[in-house]
Amino acid sequence: MIVRARHVPQMVIAIFLCAMAGGALLLEIPLPWVINDALVRLAMNGVLVLSLVPMLNVGIGINFGLPVAIVAGLLGLCLTVNWRLTGSLGFTMALALSTVIAVCLGEVYGRLLNRVRGREEITATFIGFSFIPLTNFFWATAPFTNPAMLWPIGGIGMRPTIGLKSYFAKILNTWMPLEIGPLTIPCGLLLFFGLCCLLVHLFFKTTPGLAILAIGENEGYARLCGIDVDRMRRLAVILSTVIGAVGICVYAQSYGFIELYDAPMMMAFPAASAILIGGSTTGRATVAQVVAGTFLFHTMYVLSGPLANDLLVPEMAEIFRLMMTTGVILFAMLHHGGRHARPSETL
Amino acid sequence: MLRNLTMTTIILILSLCLLAGTAAATGTYKIGIVTPTLSASEDEFRGAERTAAKHPGMIRHITLPNNFSEEQETAITQILGLGDDPEVKAIVICAGYSGILPAIQKIKEKRPEMVVITAPIWDDPDMMAKYVDLALDTDWVQRGISIPTKAQKMGAKTFIHYSFPTHMAKEVIAKRHDMMKATCAKLGMQFVEVTTPDPTTGAGPSPMLQFLQEDIPRQIARYGKDTAVFGTNCPMQDVIIAKALELKFIMPEQCCPTPTQGYPAAMELAIPKEDAGNFDKINATIKEKAAAAGMTGRLSTWPVPVGYFFPEFSTELAIEKIEGKVKNYDMAEMKKTAKKVAGVEVAFNKMKPEIDNYYLIIMDSIIY
Numbered sequence: 001m002i003v004r005a006r007h008v009p010q011m012v013i014a015i016f017l018c019a020m021a022g023g024a025l026l027l028e029i030p031l032p033w034v035i036n037d038a039l040v041r042l043a044m045n046g047v048l049v050l051s052l053v054p055m056l057n058v059g060i061g062i063n064f065g066l067p068v069a070i071v072a073g074l075l076g077l078c079l080t081v082n083w084r085l086t087g088s089l090g091f092t093m094a095l096a097l098s099t100v101i102a103v104c105l106g107e108v109y110g111r112l113l114n115r116v117r118g119r120e121e122i123t124a125t126f127i128g129f130s131f132i133p134l135t136n137f138f139w140a141t142a143p144f145t146n147p148a149m150l151w152p153i154g155g156i157g158m159r160p161t162i163g164l165k166s167y168f169a170k171i172l173n174t175w176m177p178l179e180i181g182p183l184t185i186p187c188g189l190l191l192f193f194g195l196c197c198l199l200v201h202l203f204f205k206t207t208p209g210l211a212i213l214a215i216g217e218n219e220g221y222a223r224l225c226g227i228d229v230d231r232m233r234r235l236a237v238i239l240s241t242v243i244g245a246v247g248i249c250v251y252a253q254s255y256g257f258i259e260l261y262d263a264p265m266m267m268a269f270p271a272a273s274a275i276l277i278g279g280s281t282t283g284r285a286t287v288a289q290v291v292a293g294t295f296l297f298h299t300m301y302v303l304s305g306p307l308a309n310d311l312l313v314p315e316m317a318e319i320f321r322l323m324m325t326t327g328v329i330l331f332a333m334l335h336h337g338g339r340h341a342r343p344s345e346t347l
Numbered sequence: 348m349l350r351n352l353t354m355t356t357i358i359l360i361l362s363l364c365l366l367a368g369t370a371a372a373t374g375t376y377k378i379g380i381v382t383p384t385l386s387a388s389e390d391e392f393r394g395a396e397r398t399a400a401k402h403p404g405m406i407r408h409i410t411l412p413n414n415f416s417e418e419q420e421t422a423i424t425q426i427l428g429l430g431d432d433p434e435v436k437a438i439v440i441c442a443g444y445s446g447i448l449p450a451i452q453k454i455k456e457k458r459p460e461m462v463v464i465t466a467p468i469w470d471d472p473d474m475m476a477k478y479v480d481l482a483l484d485t486d487w488v489q490r491g492i493s494i495p496t497k498a499q500k501m502g503a504k505t506f507i508h509y510s511f512p513t514h515m516a517k518e519v520i521a522k523r524h525d526m527m528k529a530t531c532a533k534l535g536m537q538f539v540e541v542t543t544p545d546p547t548t549g550a551g552p553s554p555m556l557q558f559l560q561e562d563i564p565r566q567i568a569r570y571g572k573d574t575a576v577f578g579t580n581c582p583m584q585d586v587i588i589a590k591a592l593e594l595k596f597i598m599p600e601q602c603c604p605t606p607t608q609g610y611p612a613a614m615e616l617a618i619p620k621e622d623a624g625n626f627d628k629i630n631a632t633i634k635e636k637a638a639a640a641g642m643t644g645r646l647s648t649w650p651v652p653v654g655y656f657f658p659e660f661s662t663e664l665a666i667e668k669i670e671g672k673v674k675n676y677d678m679a680e681m682k683k684t685a686k687k688v689a690g691v692e693v694a695f696n697k698m699k700p701e702i703d704n705y706y707l708i709i710m711d712s713i714i715y
Binding site: 030033037041044133136137139140146147148150151152153154155156157159160161162163165166255256257261263265266267269270273301302305306308309318322 | 385390392393396541550557558561606613617619623624655
């Protein structure tokens with residue numbers, strides 16, 4: 001009975017989405033636009049949500065320290081723009097640099113989290129929060145030289161927002177678009193997201209992937225089986241950080257701007273909401289949950305805005321959306337089903 | 348030992364008094380400028396730096412903590428520190444925060460002759476008028492008339508106002524919105540109000556910016572290119588200007604009118620180090636880029652950032668008062684000084700008719 005109840009949030013949100021889609025049709029809001037935006041948002045935010053999977057599966061919990069990964073990605077992006085690399089070369093270089101930086105930062109982050117077992121989520125939150133002021137200082141003083149990135153008055157230090165239009169803005173969004181009538185499907189962007197999902201899915205079929213799952217299942221048993229728990233936990237953190245760094249590159253190219261300074265501070269929270277809405281418990285996550293959660297969470301944003309504005313109840317939309325999303329997260333937290341639940345709860 | 352120590356202390360105090368006396372007698376004095384940090388707001392920080400370069404050795408520039416609301420006590424201590432310096436004869440506070448007035452009250456109680464100019468701080472206007480020599484701010488409410496009027500001159504038939512609930516709960520923004528609505532009705536323009544996701548409710552500004560990216564094309568498809576788009580929040584401006592370049596609608600003014608907000612990111616302005624802070628060059632570059640995008644006459648702002656203008660302007664006013672050139676600030680004199688500093692006409696209005704030392708400004712616009 002309770003197993004079925006675990007899917008209640010997804011069902012509630014899906015029904016809510018259907019009702020909103022019906023409302024949009026009645027109000028003559030063009031649905032192709034909505035579908036288009038929902039697909040873009042799915043892939044744009046999906047990789048960031050995907051980055052939470054390894055840490056959830058190793059038993060660390062939700063990666064509230066996602067800003068660390070985001071900063072790694074931002075640094076990769078900034079270096080690429082500083083060297084004026086454009087097009088696919090620029091984007092590939094940004095991904096490669098971000099990955100290298102993320103591996104280094106992930107190693108340190110992983111070691112830190114290994115020292116605070118049992119309190120990883122709160123520690124990660126504060127690592128994220130304290131890392132941002134440090135990077136703010138870095139952005140304000142770093143010796144970047146491309147004048148299109150520097151403060152327009154002082155000429156030293158990075159601007160809070162850097163345009164990517166002449167570098168690689170929307171490079172994935174405009175790659176292989178499939179036009180079906182008024183609908184434009186961003187195939188390139190979706191393929192890239194699909195590829196990331198596939199890689200993560202396949203990783204959990206490999207020996208290290210299975211070891212990570214085993215640690216998440218029962219750390220003591222995994223240790224008895226000869227798995228180097230600390231090393232595997234570090235690997236999961238590094239993997240989360242790398243995927244997060246790639247995620248911000250995908251996000252930035254789709255948004256068209258690199259956002260520095262305090263922008264990454266709160267980015268972990270929508271990602272956490274999405275994966276919880278997808279049905280992940282705080283102990284386990286799958287790629288399917290990432291896709292479902294990101295789609296439901298972001299489509300709700302896509303639909304509720306125009307609908308509420310057309311119905312002239314914009315404040316209500318904000319309240320209702322917050323109630324739905326935070327309510328679902330609370331439900332997921334309270335339910336805490338899956339592998340960590342007591343046997344009686346999963347019957 | 349004790350005697351030696353007492354003697355040394357007395358000599359030290361006497362020399363300090365002598366030093367202070369000499370400084371006062373020879374007319375050398377200092378002016379303290381208080382601004383946010385560079386990462387919190389570049390305009391004010393650089394404005395203070397420029398003023399310091401203009402008056403070498405005369406300016407003591409201090410910055411407030413980044414998270415001002417949580418470290419208010421630190422901020423107050425820093426400002427009181429300026430008041431304790433006998434060489435400092437004026438304090439100019441360009442911060443845009445509420446909660447600084449207690450520091451000013453303490454300084455004025457201790458040193459009533461200290462000239463204090465706020466440009467701006469956001470405490471209770473009546474209380475501020477009692478303690479400061481001059482309070483300056485942007486005329487936020489009056490912009491509710493000037494922005495739609497300018498938009499109509501630029502060819503707008505529809506005016507879209509993007510905001511969100513927590514912003515609309517602020518009195519000044521709500522009043523400006525009402526003024527905009529009334530002005531649009533008077534001018535025969537359609538006023539459209541769109542609410543974005545709230546950036547203060549947990550997920551940060553990302554959902555708001557993503558919504559703008561998706562909604563602006565919908566609105567322009569609905570109302571056409573002769574639509575003016577105005578957003579009440581600073582991060583919105585990057586997206587609005589980038590979309591204006593793409594969809595060719597009108598952007599009459601940002602929430603904080605300055606060539607350095609939105610334009611640098613949206614237009615990818617490459618400003619060489621030697622031209623950084625040169626607003627003639629920055630404005631010329633924006634004009635060129637606007638023309639290249641076929642947007643001549645459809646983008647506008649104020650030619651100099653208010654935050655950059657205020658530190659220098661306030662310092663000049665403080666110098667005038669310290670050196671006895673003016674006793675009380677009057678509008679005509681301030682207008683002259685403002686034109687010298689900004690290079691364009693600046694209009695002054697009283698905050699309240701009964702208050703003589705609280706003025707609100709509006710600058711002439713530049714249309715690219």
